[in-house]
Amino acid sequence: MVCIRAEKQAEMEIAPSAESVEEIIKPVALPPLVQTYSNPFLRRIEMYAHNVLQYEDKNLRGRCRKLIPVTLLEYNAQERLRSIQKLSKKDKLLDVDVSLQDMIILELLSWFKNYFFTWVDCMECKHCGGETAFSHMSTDPKLLVYTERIELHRCRSCHEFTPFPRYTDLNILLETRRGRCGEWANTFTLCCRAMNWDARFVVEENDHVWTEVYSITQKRWLHCDPCENICDTPLIYETGWNKNISYVIAYSAEEVQDVTWRYSSNHKEVLKRRKNCLEAELLDALLEIRDKKQKELSESRKEYLTKRMLMEVVEFLVEKKPNDVDNKGRISGSAAWKLTRGEIQSEVKSHIWSIHSNYIGDSKTVTIKYCCSQDKYECSADSISINGMDWSSGAFSHESVFRKVEEDWKMAYICRKDGEEKGTLTWKLDVGSNQRGLKSLDVFFDYTTFENGAVDVTICSEHACYILPKGEKQISLSEMQAAREITITAVLKGGKGDCAWQHAQLFRQHLDSSEYPFSITLTFE
Structure with a gap:
């Protein structure tokens, strides 16, 4: 293999x-x-x-x-x-x-x-x-x-x-x-x-x-x-x-x-x-x-x-x-x-991105994005990095995944833990307190797979769920006007051999990169 x-x-x-x-x-x-x-x-x-x-x-x-x-x-x-x-x-x-x-x-x-x-x-x-x-x-x-x-x-x-x-x-x-x-x-x-x-x-x-x-x-x-x-x-x-x-x-x-x-x-x-x-x-x-x-x-x-x-x-x-x-x-x-040792479940710190009306400027958009190489989130609403918030602290929930840094190849990505059949990672947004009304949602979600590794991405509101098409890394949704809560969930699975856990990777990028392989853009009325 x-x-x-x-x-x-x-x-x-x-x-x-x-x-x-x-x-x-x-x-x-x-x-x-x-x-x-x-x-x-x-x-x-x-x-x-x-x-x-x-x-x-x-x-x-x-x-x-x-x-x-x-x-x-x-x-x-x-x-x-x-x-x-x-x-x-x-x-x-x-x-x-x-x-x-x-x-x-x-x-x-x-x-x-x-x-x-x-x-x-x-x-x-x-x-x-x-x-x-x-x-x-x-x-x-x-x-x-x-x-x-x-x-x-x-x-x-x-x-x-x-x-x-x-x-x-x-x-x-x-x-x-x-x-x-x-x-x-x-x-x-x-x-x-x-x-x-x-x-x-x-x-x-x-x-x-x-x-x-x-x-x-x-x-x-x-x-x-x-x-x-x-x-x-x-x-x-x-x-x-x-x-x-x-x-x-x-x-x-x-x-x-x-x-x-x-x-x-x-x-x-x-x-x-x-x-x-x-x-x-x-x-x-x-x-x-x-x-x-x-x-x-x-x-x-x-x-x-x-x-x-x-x-x-x-x-x-x-x-x-x-x-x-x-x-x-x-x-x-x-x-x-x-x-x-994980034999008693510790308290999980679930993060919810709350989008308030006073965040929205003349552009009528708010963008939340994540850079894996630097392990940081940035919100365009205030145009500054969110201090102390790494990949996990910005997520709503995660199971059997971690951020992998390969010092030899100078690469970083999120993958599932060795020995686990699948890993999940979820982000949650609260837009219900916003008075402007959500017009559309655009998600850019970069991932890399090897062998038969797979990444399934689902975007849900309380009314409906949408699946990111296979092979696609971007989706634009205009059916979210009535949404008050939005979740984005990635499931990592598949792969072959002893390295199967590495065959489905999220946000893979070089450590010198300053790009954002994951972004969520909300456009309001």
């Missing part, structure tokens, strides 16, 4: 040039890896425990921090926290055990998933732009630059090969910003450390990785999967993905911890599958590696880590059961924390 993200991809670089690496990328200097175990599983644990030391490099963390929109994330987190506090007072919830840090974690996940990193699955042929499929791993030393793993994908049309480098060097990943779960979790864990949070790189033996972040307020580790943009749903893999969990190990510069029990609701079955080594051997190895990592730490820090580890072990003693399979492995928790 061919993933059409925005436009045809440019030819993929095998690796950054030597000049760019020398000038921009300074590899993290880690101490030599000394492996002491003969068991392959324990040797892998040693390797991961060594590799996570790169997260502590000050230059790397500083470079990463500059790429994160910290101020914006903090602002959004404060708004989210205020909403929770307001709801907790309204419903008299007494267990609001979340903090600003918890909210920023959620905002960082969303930003990383929707704006910063790109998933690479189905490749586009760099020779003809055709569909490719994985063929084999390269052994060509000329290709193996800055990585030991290069996938070769063969084109189904021209049969040429396109390489996909699997980088592990975080300096390079901060440049390429693409990959699969390994690259995603590796880079996201670095982002968390750049935010000065205690974070761990988590490896599940059946081929998946993610991150854990320690919540200071809740005094526990939170599961964070940047690929899925999910937080604190550790049973998703066993319950929602039907994975047979066996070993899940978490790694940081200070610790190595067996966290398998957090990710399973059936510990006895898990024990039956753990055959890589004796349990006593695993425990001894983890304690030995942990002691080496903490050798240079202060006594107070060691004491803190020991107390935190003991609290975590106590948590593992109780099996947690999923109470809602439809929500992909949700576990019990405080009401406020469920709210942050």
Whole structure:
């Protein structure tokens, strides 16, 4: 299948040039890896425990921090926290055990998933732009630059090969910003450390990785999967993905911890599958590696880590059961924390554009328009941008859609969320208080589709509904004279393959554009 993200991809670089690496990328200097175990599983644990030391490099963390929109994330987190506090007072919830840090974690996940990193699955042929499929791993030393793993994908049309480098060097990943779960979790864990949070790189033996972040307020580790943009749903893999969990190990510069029990609701079955080594051997190895990592730490820090580890072990003693399979492995928790994960519906701020008589000048028209590249609305009635009103705050309602910014291709558009069959977005206008009487309504609605993606646009008053004809992007209606309320609704659906969610896009435009791909013009008597 061919993933059409925005436009045809440019030819993929095998690796950054030597000049760019020398000038921009300074590899993290880690101490030599000394492996002491003969068991392959324990040797892998040693390797991961060594590799996570790169997260502590000050230059790397500083470079990463500059790429994160910290101020914006903090602002959004404060708004989210205020909403929770307001709801907790309204419903008299007494267990609001979340903090600003918890909210920023959620905002960082969303930003990383929707704006910063790109998933690479189905490749586009760099020779003809055709569909490719994985063929084999390269052994060509000329290709193996800055990585030991290069996938070769063969084109189904021209049969040429396109390489996909699997980088592990975080300096390079901060440049390429693409990959699969390994690259995603590796880079996201670095982002968390750049935010000065205690974070761990988590490896599940059946081929998946993610991150854990320690919540200071809740005094526990939170599961964070940047690929899925999910937080604190550790049973998703066993319950929602039907994975047979066996070993899940978490790694940081200070610790190595067996966290398998957090990710399973059936510990006895898990024990039956753990055959890589004796349990006593695993425990001894983890304690030995942990002691080496903490050798240079202060006594107070060691004491803190020991107390935190003991609290975590106590948590593992109780099996947690999923109470809602439809929500992909949700576990019990405080009401406020469920709210942050969408398990309790927050108050929806519905915006209605009220058109009053005193807005209308000599032109007898009012135009409301939206620029996706700048994410702002403008109303011609006062000829100024409406401060603080982004795509969602100017909408009456929306479900399963978001504004996507592709930093690599410099494009912005609104599409449905990954994994959702459809997304909806509605705007509402109140013209009933206007004494002049509505003469006509003109709507310009730009959209882009790929494969079999589709966008259905409906314009309704309380008397009738009109459908924007297929392939058309503009409609003029003179049958709205008696209307008091008008709604415009777009439904995004269809698409093929893993990128189906991107195959129906609203208001797609280049980030440098100042055009308005969506406009509503009302003409009055």
